[in-house]
Amino acid sequence: MGQSDWRALLETTQQLATGYLEGLPDRRVGPTATLAELRAALHQPLLDEPVDALTVTHDLAAAADPGLMATPSSRFFGFVIGGAVPASVAADWLTTAWDQNAGLYAAAPAAMVAEEVAAGWLTDLLGLPASVSTGFVTGCQMANTTGLAAGRHAVLQRVGWDVETQGLAGSPGVRVVVGGERHATIDRALRLLGLGTKQVAVVPADGQGRMLADQLARVLDADDSTPTIVCAQLGNVNTGALDPIADIVELAHRRGAWVHVDGAFGLWAAASPSLAPLVAGAQGADSWATDAHKWLNVPYDSGLIFCADPAAHRAAMGVQASYLIHAEHQERDAMDFNPEFSRRARGFPVYAALRSLGRGGVADLVDRCCALARRFATALEAADGVEVCNDVVLNQVLVRFPGRDGDADRRTPAVVHAVQADGTCWLSGTVWQGRPAMRVSVSNWSTTPADVDRSVAAILRCAEAVG
Ligand SMILES: *Cc1c(COP(=O)(O)O)cnc(C)c1O
Numbered sequence: 196m197g198q199s200d201w202r203a204l205l206e207t208t209q210q211l212a213t214g215y216l217e218g219l220p221d222r223r224v225g226p227t228a229t230l231a232e233l234r235a236a237l238h239q240p241l242l243d244e245p246v247d248a249l250t251v252t253h254d255l256a257a258a259a260d261p262g263l264m265a266t267p268s269s270r271f272f273g274f275v276i277g278g279a280v281p282a283s284v285a286a287d288w289l290t291t292a293w294d295q296n297a298g299l300y301a302a303a304p305a306a307m308v309a310e311e312v313a314a315g316w317l318t319d320l321l322g323l324p325a326s327v328s329t330g331f332v333t334g335c336q337m338a339n340t341t342g343l344a345a346g347r348h349a350v351l352q353r354v355g356w357d358v359e360t361q362g363l364a365g366s367p368g369v370r371v372v373v374g375g376e377r378h379a380t381i382d383r384a385l386r387l388l389g390l391g392t393k394q395v396a397v398v399p400a401d402g403q404g405r406m407l408a409d410q411l412a413r414v415l416d417a418d419d420s421t422p423t424i425v426c427a428q429l430g431n432v433n434t435g436a437l438d439p440i441a442d443i444v445e446l447a448h449r450r451g452a453w454v455h456v457d458g459a460f461g462l463w464a465a466a467s468p469s470l471a472p473l474v475a476g477a478q479g480a481d482s483w484a485t486d487a488h489k490w491l492n493v494p495y496d497s498g499l500i501f502c503a504d505p506a507a508h509r510a511a512m513g514v515q516a517s518y519l520i521h522a523e524h525q526e527r528d529a530m531d532f533n534p535e536f537s538r539r540a541r542g543f544p545v546y547a548a549l550r551s552l553g554r555g556g557v558a559d560l561v562d563r564c565c566a567l568a569r570r571f572a573t574a575l576e577a578a579d580g581v582e583v584c585n586d587v588v589l590n591q592v593l594v595r596f597p598g599r600d601g602d603a604d605r606r607t608p609a610v611v612h613a614v615q616a617d618g619t620c621w622l623s624g625t626v627w628q629g630r631p632a633m634r635v636s637v638s639n640w641s642t643t644p645a646d647v648d649r650s651v652a653a654i655l656r657c658a659e660a661v662g
Contacts, residue, residue, distance in 0.1 A: 204248050211256045219268045223618035228261035236261070269641040270620035270650050275432060275460050275489050275591070277638035279544075283493040286547035290540050297540035300526035310542030311527050316549045317499065320557060321485070322465045322478050328505035330512070330532035331542050334498040335459035335486045337534055340384040341500040342482030343371075343424060344511035346453035347388055349481070349504055350422035353451065359510060363389045370421040372396045372414055374406035374428055374438060378457055381426055402628070403586055404431035408442040415450050423452035429474055430461020433627050433634060435568075435591030437461050441476025454480040460638065461589060463490040467558040470565065473588065482508075490561060492640045493544040500533070508532060564590040564637040567647050571635050574651040581658065584632060592635040593627055596658050607631040609661045610654070619653035620646075
């Protein structure tokens with residue numbers, strides 16, 4: 196492939212990508228193709244002979260297009276996903292072209308320094324202690340895994356057990372205290388760390404999904420000898436509710452426990468002066484997991500782990516091998532802070548997003564999404580036969596459709612389905628504390644009040660049609 200071929204290929208790619216992004220305002224948000232159609236479109240015999248890159252690119256774009264979920268659309272409200280701010284998309288393209296292996300300073304010096312700078316900005320924006328160590332991981336799943344691995348190291352070390360050399364068999368054991376409405380990734384992280392459900396104590400949550408602090412005290416007091424990790428949550432994936440973090444930190448630390456915070460999106464409240472009081476006290480925790488690909492709006496995949504005990508972080512994640520060239524002076528080797536070995540230089544898009552938004556831009560992004568979530572809630576609640584069933588404290592709204600006969604359990608999933616089929620916006624359903632609900636998550640920098648109004652109209656139209 197010569198230089199002119201690169202140009203033709205990437206100019207075509209640029210046209211395809213900008214065509215997609217510029218078409219978002221008018222595009223149906225959900226996919227149109229069925230599973231069978233996508234299989235038929237993408238299925239090709241793998242030939243013996245090569246196919247030229249331009250053909251591969253054109254064919255891929257054409258076959259994938261009807262199966263794309265318009266996640267970056269300003270009317271995509273599914274999960275807690277969000278789009279990507281333009282500077283981070285551009286940086287992500289460059290990251291691909293540069294093809295750095297960002298495990299070691301020796302292999303990717305600019306990537307390591309961009310991460311170092313971005314880590315400093317993030318620590319400051321999120322109100323964390325300046326001395327924290329930072330890992331750029333694939334998402335909050337791996338951020339939780341990394342933070343809990345550091346916690347497992349620290350709590351066992353305090354009782355004289357080195358888990359990295361001795362493993363868990365024969366150890367004093369680790370007890371993990373979680374909330375009743377924790378995210379599923381906490382359970383998987385614990386499984387990966389050799390901590391089974393029998394080592395997990397569940398503290399009941401209230402109707403919004405917040406861990407009950409008095410119940411936490413009771414659970415902690417029931418066993419004061421086993422090394423303990425407490426997992427708090429900032430931002431319940433359904434309601435957006437935040438655990439009473441200041442109380443949790445105080446109760447846990449009084450008993451020598453490690454506090455891990457799953458703040459996949461809720462930790463970003465700390466970046467907004469108006470919302471920061473919701474997470475006051477979070478800076479006292481020991482590890483914090485969050486996502487950049489959710490509320491910071493960088494492309495997938497991008498999660499972050501911060502640790503107040505850099506030595507525990509490194510003890511859990513550090514790697515040594517004879518052929519690796521490790522940092523000798525002040526350099527930072529990323530592979531000592533995340534579970535990946537070879538890895539994408541995912542700090543570049545984070546750096547670009549932060550620089551382009553600025554401190555005020557991040558706060559504004561978070562504030563705007565919350566204001567638009569309230570706009571959703573107010574408009575839906577005002578309609579007949581619709582109820583909002585959470586306190587809208589952040590960017591999440593849970594909605595039920597009792598209609599005229601009150602049968603919300605039947606009607607709500609049908610409305611979700613109808614809205615997805617309608618295509619004006621896209622959102623999904625859930626079961627909240629035993630009852631079906633529609634989830635609305637406003638997590639995208641480009642969503643406007645007009646998008647919300649148009650989506651509310653579509654939702655109400657669909658509810659009416661479901662009857
Ligand atoms: C999304 C989410 C996760 C998982 O994050 P990924 O980036 O998808 O791995 C964990 N915890 C909470 C509270 C979340 O909202």
